[in-house]
Amino acid sequence: MPRMTMIEAIRSGLDVSMARNDDVVVYGEDVGFFGGVFRCTQGLQQKYGVSRCFDAPISECGIVGTAIGMAAYGLRPCVELQFADYMYPAYDQIVSEAARLRYRSAGDFTCPLVIRMPTGGGIFGGQTHSQSPEALFTHVAGLKTVVPSNPHDAKGLLIAAIEDPDPVIFLEPKRLYNGPFDGHHDRPVTAWAKHELSEVPEGHYTTPLGKAVTRRAGEAVTVLTYGTMVHVALAAVEETGVDAEVIDLRTLLPLDLETIIASVARTGRCIVLHEATLTSGFGAELTALVQEHCFYHLEAPVMRVTGWDTPYPHAQEWDYFPGPIRLGQALRDIMETR
Template structure:
């Protein structure tokens, strides 16, 4: 990407404080209004408005042919969306939890991701698969997985992870308007407020947070453009989704002059922004909630090492989830919280 988005953002026009759920709902509402080809489908998204209420009120406003419920069949949901895209529509299927996306994996990998290439661009699959992922509800191994690395491995798919209401709305609109299939992971832990990882404190509300000031109407956040959450010189922290807020809280508490980069999109990746930051700081910490082995952090580590080796003053450090199924009762221990992130920072700065 040409230029990383700066730390300061002053949206033009009127803004309102929205939660991430409200921002997602508004993005969907706007696209349904603007484009008659946009279709929403998924389990319980119509009359009920979705298990997290992300589609509340949209069926009533736009009708049952534009926003409709499906059987409990993720393979069917994704397969229908692929056909809709090839036909000329812009479907936005919802998979109720990312843990249930696997029955539709073949449709995504073998059909959606390859359709443009195998048809010599005669057909495309302009679909955006929305799905909540990660911890936050003590859902354990069947409701808390973070499978983003599986999709970043597939050529032809784009992978997006917002961390704020502002980005959630702008990135979702950009994804729906994109002509390629996009997997839009929504970190459910921060649906209703930023979470700094301190378990004995309640999640703060989005109201009053600078990134909850969401512009009215249509706007986009470019896919492939990272955001500098805070500038710094001591080390670079690469994160996305919930981990952005945890990293920010830890650096603030420890008074570390860290530069935190919110990747926002994993594919396409803003490698230019990463390279520029690491060349400046000489140290890199990668934080994500998914399991460590073959997680997206491994790819980030390889890229940083390949491109910035002679600028590194210490090996790249990763703080991640453990290589175990996500436990129900031990969610707080599995989650890369402030203690482990802080230990990663201390290790980097001591080398």
């Protein structure tokens, strides 16, 4: 089985999908000839031609708007917005058109559309290249929201998203693009360290949407997280020695509530970890759900470890990130709470 970075796995997922279905169309800013700013689509235009993989004008509203029309017509567009921060001009199209097409047409039309976006920090991109806007999508009925944490899941989830009949927001953590992030360090010197790459099957397979996975079993506390923060959680648990269960949500909407409830009901404690800001972040929804469904099992209040409630800081990027130090302190604190 070949070993791939997340970039290579995403490229493989696109390649497999385009080979299996002529209706799959890939486009976006610099996606065609250039192969994307992160090279996720490199070589696809040469292989499938300019009618199936092509560059689009710098117009996120135009990219998403035309993709909605293609999807309603019967194609399966998979478009790339260069950074998640750039999606705001297209947000009205995503919310008012893509998410509601099935409902407003009483099922006569569907919108099998995937919108890929690099998300989060790790490249010193500042506040216009490093945002984590997942909560803006999970609030919208009619959308699915996916955040992979490793190359194997990235490929399987992407193929599943392309084959899904409804619109899927596919958020790709930039810090995981070029190799597994070991999660142990709060400083940038090793954040892009290329350790052993992940094994990823070459052919077609899918990772089910709406199904979380337990990355580490534990009995003392449940850590709910996704994307880059999965690796931070595993590192913090290793460093503190707390017997924590780490749940990788993978899909934020639809959410695997069954797995969450089963874990928290058993451990009696819960920490929610994500890179986005604290206030109204997706962790607030997770906290509310845990409180609603596990109240009588909880031995301590649910804790959140997140980014700061500030515009994304350029110079303080690595202090902004929740790292093993901050999560480790939260793990120790919650274990001392009775």
